[in-house]
Amino acid sequence: xxxxxxxxxxxxxxxxxxxxxxxxxxxxxxxxxxxLRAVSSDGRTSFLDNGLxxxxxxxxxxxxxLGRLRAAWNQPLGExxxxxxxxxxxxxxxxxxxxxxxxxxxxxPYPRAGWRTRVRLGAFYPPMSLESRAIGWETPYTIAPSAIxxxxxxxxxxxxxxxxxxxxxxxLGHSFDFQLTGAVxxxxxxxxxxxxxxxxxxxxxxxxxxxxxxxxxxxLEMAKKELFHEIDDRPGFYVGAQARYLDxxxxxxxxxxxxxxxxxxxxxIRDFAxxxxxxxxxxxxxxxxxxxxxxQAMQGDTEINPYMLLTWEFDSQSxxxxxxxxxxxxxxxxxxxxxxxxxxxxxxxSETGNAWAIAYSFDPGDHWRVALEWLRVESDVPARIExxxxxxxxxxxxxxxxxxxxxxxxx
Amino acid sequence: MLSAGACFAAAHAxxxxxxxxxxxxxxxxxxxxxxxxxxxxAALGPAAPVKAIMDQVRLAFTPDVLVIPVHSTVQFPxxxxxxxxxxxxxxxRQFQLPLYRGKPYPPVQFDQPGVITLGCNIxxxxxxxxxxxxxxxxxxxxxxxxxxxxxxPDGRYRVRVWHPLLNEPREVEGTxxxxxxxxxxxxxxxxxxxxxxxxxxxxxxxx
Numbered sequence: 001x002x003x004x005x006x007x008x009x010x011x012x013x014x015x016x017x018x019x020x021x022x023x024x025x026x027x028x029x030x031x032x033x034x035x036l037r038a039v040s041s042d043g044r045t046s047f048l049d050n051g052l053x054x055x056x057x058x059x060x061x062x063x064x065x066l067g068r069l070r071a072a073w074n075q076p077l078g079e080x081x082x083x084x085x086x087x088x089x090x091x092x093x094x095x096x097x098x099x100x101x102x103x104x105x106x107x108x109p110y111p112r113a114g115w116r117t118r119v120r121l122g123a124f125y126p127p128m129s130l131e132s133r134a135i136g137w138e139t140p141y142t143i144a145p146s147a148i149x150x151x152x153x154x155x156x157x158x159x160x161x162x163x164x165x166x167x168x169x170x171x172l173g174h175s176f177d178f179q180l181t182g183a184v185x186x187x188x189x190x191x192x193x194x195x196x197x198x199x200x201x202x203x204x205x206x207x208x209x210x211x212x213x214x215x216x217x218x219x220l221e222m223a224k225k226e227l228f229h230e231i232d233d234r235p236g237f238y239v240g241a242q243a244r245y246l247d248x249x250x251x252x253x254x255x256x257x258x259x260x261x262x263x264x265x266x267x268x269i270r271d272f273a274x275x276x277x278x279x280x281x282x283x284x285x286x287x288x289x290x291x292x293x294x295x296q297a298m299q300g301d302t303e304i305n306p307y308m309l310l311t312w313e314f315d316s317q318s319x320x321x322x323x324x325x326x327x328x329x330x331x332x333x334x335x336x337x338x339x340x341x342x343x344x345x346x347x348x349x350s351e352t353g354n355a356w357a358i359a360y361s362f363d364p365g366d367h368w369r370v371a372l373e374w375l376r377v378e379s380d381v382p383a384r385i386e387x388x389x390x391x392x393x394x395x396x397x398x399x400x401x402x403x404x405x406x407x408x409x410x411x
Numbered sequence: 412m413l414s415a416g417a418c419f420a421a422a423h424a425x426x427x428x429x430x431x432x433x434x435x436x437x438x439x440x441x442x443x444x445x446x447x448x449x450x451x452x453a454a455l456g457p458a459a460p461v462k463a464i465m466d467q468v469r470l471a472f473t474p475d476v477l478v479i480p481v482h483s484t485v486q487f488p489x490x491x492x493x494x495x496x497x498x499x500x501x502x503x504r505q506f507q508l509p510l511y512r513g514k515p516y517p518p519v520q521f522d523q524p525g526v527i528t529l530g531c532n533i534x535x536x537x538x539x540x541x542x543x544x545x546x547x548x549x550x551x552x553x554x555x556x557x558x559x560x561x562x563x564p565d566g567r568y569r570v571r572v573w574h575p576l577l578n579e580p581r582e583v584e585g586t587x588x589x590x591x592x593x594x595x596x597x598x599x600x601x602x603x604x605x606x607x608x609x610x611x612x613x614x615x616x617x618x
Contacts, residue, residue, distance in 0.1 A: 026510055029493060076494065079509045110498045110507050110532055135615050171500075171528045171538065175605060247536060247609050286609055324611075363613050406615075410492065410512075 028075040031135065033406035035067030037143075041398035044390070047198040048093060048205065050214050052384050054353065054377040055396055056144070056203035066091065067143075067402050068204070069098075070136050080109050084124075086136060090205045093215045095226070099208030101137065102157075116166040123159045123209050123228075126238055127181055128152060128254045130284040131294055131320065137206060141292070141331040142359040143373040143402050144202045146318035148280065148298045148335075153206035154213060155194050155227050156256070160185030160235070170246060179242040181254075189231040189260045192274030192302030196312050197225075199351040200337040202377055231273040232264035249285045256280070262305040272304040278314075290324035292331075312349060314339045327364050333357045348386045353379030371402040427589045429548065429563045431570055433556050434599045440556025441600065445478045445573040448548035450566040451586065455547040457481050462518065464488065465529075465539060467495050470614050472529060472539030476575060481545050484518035496532040503527050503543060526573065536617060538608065540575055563589050570596055576604040 043058035045051025051058070057065060069089040076082045086102040104122025125137055129149045134140040139149065162183035169176045194213055207213050212226045236258030243251045260273035278300025285293045299315040315338055322331035334356055341349030355378070361371035376397040384390040429448065433441040449455070458480040466473045467489045477485065489495045489512050497508040503525025508516050510533070521527065521543040531537040548560045548568075572583040579602055587596040 027494070027512070076510050079496075108532055110496075110500070111530065112500055114500065133616050140613070140616050168530075171530060246606055248606055288606060288609065290611065363615075369615075408492070410494075 026076045026078075027410040028073060029408065029410045030074075031070070031072040031406060031408040033068070033070045033136070033404055035070070035402055035404040037065045037067040037403075038401040039063065039065050039398060041396070041400075043396040043398060044384075044394050045388075047194075047201050048091070048203075048214060052198055052381055052388060052390075053394070053396060054199075054201045054355075054379055055375070055398055056201075056205050057398060057400070058396075067404070068136070071098075072136065077105075080107060082106050082108070084122075088136070088206070088208065090208075094208060094211040096208065096210055099211045101206045101208055103209070111166075111168060111171075114168050114172045116164075116168055118164040118166075120158075120162045121160075123157055124162070125152065126156065126158050126162075126183065126254060126256065127164070127240055127242070128252065128256075128280050128282070129296075130250055130252055130282040131296065138204065140361070140363075141294075141320055141322045141329070142333060142357050142375075143371050143400050144204050144357065144375055146296060146320070146333060146335050147200040147202055147316045147337045147353075147355065148296050148318060150201055150203050151195065151316075153204070154201070155188075155191045155207065157188060157207075157209065157228055158183050158185045158238075159187040159209075159228060170244075175246055177244040179240075179244075181238075181240040181242070183238050184235050185237070185258075186230045186233075186235050187228045188236060188258050189264070189266075189273035190225055190227045190229055190269070190271045191258055192276040192304075192312070193225045193227065193271055195302060195314055195339060196274070196304075196341070196349055199339050199379070199381060200314075200316060200353065202335065202355050202357070202375060225271050226269050229266055229269055229271070231266040231271070232261035234259050234261055234273075236260070248287070249283070252280075252282045254280045256300070262303045262309065265306070272306065274302045274304055276300065276302040292320070292322040292324075294318075294320040294322075310342065312339055312341050313343075327362055329359075329361045329363070331357075331359045331361075333359075346382055348383040351379060351381040351383075353377060353381075366408070367406055369402075369404040369406070371404075373400050373402070374398075375400070427563050427565060427591055428593045429560045429568065429587065429589055430593060430595045431552070431558050431587075432595075432597050433552050433558075433572055433583075434597070436600045436603055438599070440552070440554065441572075441574065441604075442552055442554045442556055443476065443574065444552045444556070444558075445476065445542050446548075446550055446552060446558045447478075447542075447544045447546040447571045447573070448560065448563075448568050449546045449571075450564070451569050452566055455564070457545040458547055458549065460484070462486070465541070466490050467497075467531070467537070470534050470537060471610065472537060475539045476542065476551070477540070478542040478544060478549050478551060479521060480549070481524055481543055482520065482522055483543070484520045485541060486514065486518040487516070488514040494533065495537075497529060498532055499527050499529050499541075501525065501527040504541075536608075542573060563594070565590050568594070570598070572598055574604070576607060578602045578605050 043055035044053030046058040107119040139145040238256040240254035257277040260275040262275040264273040280298040282296040318335040320333040359373040460482040527541040587594040
């Protein structure tokens with residue numbers, strides 16, 4: 001009894017001590033941001049309106065648009081666990097007025113003897129894009145990210161568990177750090193649907209966990225899909241590695257395989273399990289005089305087997321150069337992308353394209369960010385002839401001004 | 412100006428002094444280098460402990476290098492609006508300060524000489540160093556790459572240089588004699604420093 005009472009007393013003292021710190025240290029951090037756009041676009045009917053245009057805002061969207069309304073919440077849970085939730089509203093076509101892009105529990109034990117471990121459980125992006133480094137998985141360089149990052153935001157989400165191990169060489173007096181990542185996930189079997197339906201696109205609209213890409217239609221076959229479903233009960237995986245030279249250069253590689261059964265079908269969402277595999281590599285170099293060079297490459301394929309095996313092979317590369325002068329930044333990026341359906345470049349489902357983006361941004365501090373982007377996409381999409389009776393080749397361009405205001409705090 | 416004045420006064424009073432200058436491999440002065448000076452014959456005891464502060468402001472430790480005598484204490488306040496979680500896994504002093512804002516923890520005491528690398532477990536880019544020394548004389552070089560000490564008793568001294576960006580194959584050190592007059596030592600690095608951390612990126616990056 002006495003032992004128990006002593007334990008209770010020591011527990012009470014411990015709780016009192018921790019609660020004295022908790023109100024300040026363990027408070028939840030929050031962020032709220034509103035991003036409004038002024039758009040001038042000559043784009044074809046957007047993929048978001050079930051067209052085959054490559055831009056988020058097409059020629060019917062000129063004027064003031066909602067870029068993104070975002071709320072983020074980070075709740076420490078004890079000393080080494082925390083919960084992260086990202087919620088956004090993009091447009092009124094989505095299934096839910098506000099929805100989640102990421103929601104996960106993170107375990108961050110203290111580094112020991114030069115080694116650091118991180119574990120994430122929930123829904124989040126794989127560590128792949130060195131471009132989407134800013135809060136909300138946005139790119140700080142441009143408004144629309146590269147074709148590769150646009151696709152990741154559209155179709156890829158890890159809903160599962162991921163572990164990372166870092167060797168922190170730079171904290172041991174060396175010039176390099178190394179990282180290995182592995183994840184097992186489910187609920188990403190439809191990944192690949194969008195590449196097959198509308199190909200690559202250049203946009204900053206991330207698909208929400210319970211949302212959809214494209215407008216609702218009575219004909220579900222033609223409507224765009226919901227992407228985060230488990231269809232075949234087979235988990236997928238990815239493995240990745242990263243090498244960092246001080247804080248100047250990062251090389252990241254990733255192999256992704258959702259291990260879907262291409263013959264499996266989900267009647268309720270009218271979609272297949274798309275067996276999607278890709279390899280991705282990215283290199284980012286930053287210099288002391290504020291230049292950034294970022295190159296990315298991705299190559300993979302996706303398959304379904306409704307009555308015979310159908311294969312889409314895809315690859316894309318991009319190169320970005322950015323220069324900062326204090327709070328001002330200029331960035332230019334070139335993208336190239338290609339999809340080949342059944343080894344036939346002229347088939348519906350195949351495409352080639354390239355894009356140029358030039359962006360200026362002004363980041364004066366904690367609250368405001370202003371960005372102006374000119375983007376031009378050239379694409380040759382044979383499906384435009386078959387499904388839309390339009391020429392296969394299109395040049396689309398847009399000028400977009402983004403004004404973002406952000407508030408943050410803790411409670 | 413103050414140190415120059417002090418030196419002038421010291422020279423005037425005929426008190427022995429020590430002057431160390433450190434140059435990079437290209438001859439340019441190395442500022443911010445940590446100098447520790449120990450007497451080789453009849454060792455002198457460490458300097459008196461101090462109470463130091465290393466703050467956290469806009470996701471950076473300030474100062475990013477702190478040199479203190481053994482048995483000194485350092486307070487790690489957090490002046491940011493976001494929480495920090497300070498840790499060290501260096502063998503000379505391992506400690507952890509669980510998530511906090513403001514100044515909730517007592518100062519951390521450093522009893523063993525060595526280089527202690529600090530990090531924040533929330534913001535991976537934050538890095539700083541506490542150099543704990545048993546030397547009687549220590550300090551950091553100024554913008555001209557120079558460091559001076561006054562009231563240095565006669566003897567032969569070993570001078571060691573440390574800098575977070577040093578890239579030398581072996582320790583940068585030298586010896587100097589102080590014999591009733593000013594002792595001077597010039598040291599030069601053999602290789603270029605490693606690149607300094609990029610400090611100017613907006614803090615909304617690195618999601």
